[in-house]
Amino acid sequence: MRKRLSRRHIEEMFFLTLMGISLLIVTASLAGILLTVIIKGAPVLTLDMITKTPQGGYYLGKEGGVLNAIIGSLYLAGGGTFLALIVSIPIVLGLNVYARNTRWANFVRLSLDLMWGTPSIVYGAFGFTLMLALGLRASLLAGIIVLALLELPIIARAVDELIRVIPAELEESSFALGATRFETALAVILRQVLPGLATAILLAFGRGIGDAASVLFTAGYTDRIPTSLMDPAASLPLAVFFQLNTPFPEVQQRAYAAALILTIIVLLTSLGSRCLASYLGRYTVK
Amino acid sequence: MTHISIRNLNAHYRDHQALKDIVLDIPRNQITVIIGPSGCGKTTLLKSMNRFLDLVVGTHISGDVLIDGESIYAPGVDVTEVRKKVGLLLQRPFPLPMSIYDNVAYGLRIHNMHKRGRGLDAAVQHYLEMAGLWDEVKDRLHVPAGRLSVGQQQRLCLARGLAVEPEILLGDEPTSALDPPSALHIEKRLLALKEQYTIVLVTHILRQAKRLADYVVFMYLGEMVEHGPAQQVLENPQQERTRAYLEGEI
C-alpha cells in the first residue's frame, strides 16, 4: 500500500508528537522531583525523624526529628482546609442558587479569582499586619485563618465551575416536586458535586500544606508540638527551609527527608481523595 | 368539568411573544394533548401551569391561570405549593443524584408527608407500583438511580412526581427520548392514571396524540388555533391551519 502523507496526516503526526513531548515533560519533572527527594531524603528518613521533636542540638546534626513540623502542618492545613470549606460552601451555593449570573455574582467570582492569583507571601504579610494591629502573637489559629483565606478561592471556584455545568433540568426536576431553592441546593446540587468537592478539598489542602510564605509570620515556628490554638506551630515547608539553610550537610540531608515526608502526606491525601471521590460519585447523574 | 382555566394568557421572553392571548379550559380527569409545530409555544404554555416560567430570566406574563378556580399567579401564592399540586415530566428523565428509593422519598421528605399515614417504605412501594416500576427495582432499591435504563428512569420520574400527591400531571414530550416499548409503557401508565389525575401532554407524535388524547389543543406561532374533543379536532378540524398541520403540510 502506498503511504500517503497528506497535509492532514502531517497535522496528525505533529499533534501526536506535541502530545508525546508534553507527556514526557510532565512525567519527567515529577520523576525528577520524586527521585531527588527520595535519593537525598530516604537514607536519613529514620523512625526518629517522624516520632521525635527536635532535641537540643538538632539543627547542628544531633538527635531528634520533625514531628513538631508534621503535626504542625497537619493542624495548619487541616484546620485551614476545614475553615475554607465551611466558608466556601455557602458562598458557592449562594452564588449559584440565588445570585446566579447577576452583576453581583460575577463580581464575587472575579474577587475569588484575584484571591486565587494573589501570592501567598501577600496573605502572610496581610495576616501579620492584622496580628500586629490586634496585638496577637504568631499562633496556630492565625496560621489556620491565613491558610483558610489562601485555600478559600480554590474550593469556591472549583466547585462553582462544577455547579455551573450541571444541567438546568436537574434543578428543575427538584423544583417540579415543590422543593425550594435551598432544599434543592443542599439535597441535589451539593450531592451532585460531592465527588468534585472532594477533589477541590484535596487541591486546597495540597496548596495549604505546601505553603511556607503564608505561615512564616503568622504561625511562626517552634520545636514543640502546639497544645492550643494560641501556641505557635511549626510546619514542614519551613522545616525544609530552615534545615537547608544550615551549613551542616547532615542537617541539609534531613531537609530532604522532611520534604519526602511532605510529599508522602500529599500523595496519601491525593490517593485518599480519589477513593473518596469515586465512592461519592456513585450517585452522580451523568 | 374544568380543572385548569387559562385566561387571556400572554407570555414574553424579553421582547419575543411566545404566547398570544390564550384562553383555554382544560377538563378534569382527562388527557389533554397539545400539538403544534416546533417553536409554537407548547412548552411555554405547559410551563405557565406550574410557574416554571418564573425560572427563566426575562419572562413577562400577563393574564391568569386558575386551578380549581384559584389563580396561581395571585400575589402571596406559594410557588412550591403550586408545583406540588402540578407535577411535571420532562422530555428526558433526570433522576436526582441519589438512590432509587430516595428519589421517590425525596418529595415525601421535603413536604413532611412521610410521617403521616403509612410509613415511608410503604409509600415508596406504592408509587413505584403506580408507575409500573416496582417489580423491576424491588430488589435494588438502594442502588443509584442513574443505573436504571432511560425508560426505567422516566417511570422513576413519574413515581417521584406522583409521590407528592399532585392533582395535575404535565408532560413535555415525556416519551420522545425513549425506545418504543418504553414509550408505550409510559403511555399505558398515563391512561391508567387519568382516572385520578388531570393530565396535560405535549407531543410531536400524532399517532400518540390519537392513542391518548381525550381533548386536543392545536397551537401555531404562539396562538391557540383550535381546541376541542380529540375526535373532533383530529378527525374533523374546523380550522384550515389545523388541517394543514395534521396532514403534514406545516
Ligand SMILES: Nc1ncnc2c1ncn2[C@@H]1O[C@H](COP(=O)(O)OP(=O)(O)OP(=O)(O)O)[C@@H](O)[C@H]1O
Ligand atoms: N428561554 C427562552 N428565551 C427566549 N426565547 C425562548 C425561550 N424559550 C423559548 N423561546 C421561544 O419561544 C417560542 C416558543 O417556545 P417553546 O419552547 O414554547 O416552543 P415549543 O412549541 O415547545 O417547541 P418545540 O416543539 O420545539 O419544543 C419559540 O420561538 C422559542 O424560540
Ligand SMILES: [Mg+2]
Ligand atoms: Mg417544547
